[in-house]
Amino acid sequence: MHPNSRIRTIALVVIVTMVAVSTLSAAPIAASDDPPPPPHSFHGEVYVDGEPASPGTEIVAMIDGEERGEIVVSENGTYGGPTVGDEKLVVHGENGDENKTITFLVDGEAANENAAWTASGDDEFHLVVGDAPGGGGGGGFGAPPSDSDGDDGGSAQATSEETDDNDENAGDGADDGDSDGDEATGEDGDDGSGSPADDDASSMPGFGSASAFLGLLASLALLDRRQ
Incomplete structure (x- = not known):
């Protein structure tokens, strides 16, 4: 050679x-694991068979059969508190847990109420095991104001009617806006679509x-x- x-x-x-x-x-180097989402906190009242839960009662939050948080009752009939410095039942979630059901165990007994887990937030949420205070039976007592169980169906029905009215109004306006929408998304829409094919190839990694x-x-x- x-x-x-x-x-x-x-x-x-x-x-x-x-x-x-x-x-x-x-x-770019992709991270092996995404960071966990921020936890969701709860506080409120807790009753067992119509009586306030005594101090020392343990409350455990479960998602998919796994323990995600726990707190011990320190004051008669309440767990945690609403202010920033108060202890709370902190329920940790994982990626993909959004809107999953949280079940609560009070000294090992399932509470009548469940909650949906969402990332972050601090809710007042009352828990009842067995009969509610006053002997009214279990279920529905501890739902926070935003829960549909506490609305007795009234506000839910009103919301449904308002939704139907809004859908009708939206349908009436849809026909009027079709022609304008078609024109707006015609030639100009194609030019401004921002598809990867229109990007400058020199901006691709490693092109130089x-x-x-x-x-x-x-x-x-x-x-x-x-x-």
Whole structure:
């Protein structure tokens, strides 16, 4: 092999190695695990068979059969508190737990009430095991104001009627806006779609390194032909 050919071969190997290393270092590195979402906190009253739960009663929050938080009653009939410095029942969630059902165990007994887990937030949520205070039976006592169980169906029905009216109004306005919407999403919509195909290729990771590499290969090929 001619000495010049050996030099060109070595130079080519070095260039390829440098380009590969620079391209890999420029590529974004994805995190192995996403950070967990912020927990959701609860506080409120707690009753067992119509009586306030005594201090020392343990409340455990469960999601999918796993313990996600616990608190011990320190004051008769209440757990946690509404202010920032108060202790709370902190329920930790994982990615994908949004709107999953939280079940509550009061000294190992399932409470009548369940809640939906959402990331962050602090809710007042009353818990009852067995009969509610006053002997009214279990279920529904501890629902917070935003829970549909505490509305006796009235506000839910009104909300449903309002939704139907809004749907009718939206339907009436949809026909009027169709023609305008079609024109607005015509030629201009195609031009401003922002699809990946319209993006400048030079902004792609490693594009500059690849261009330089191809240029060097072409230069080496020309030198080889001349010699």
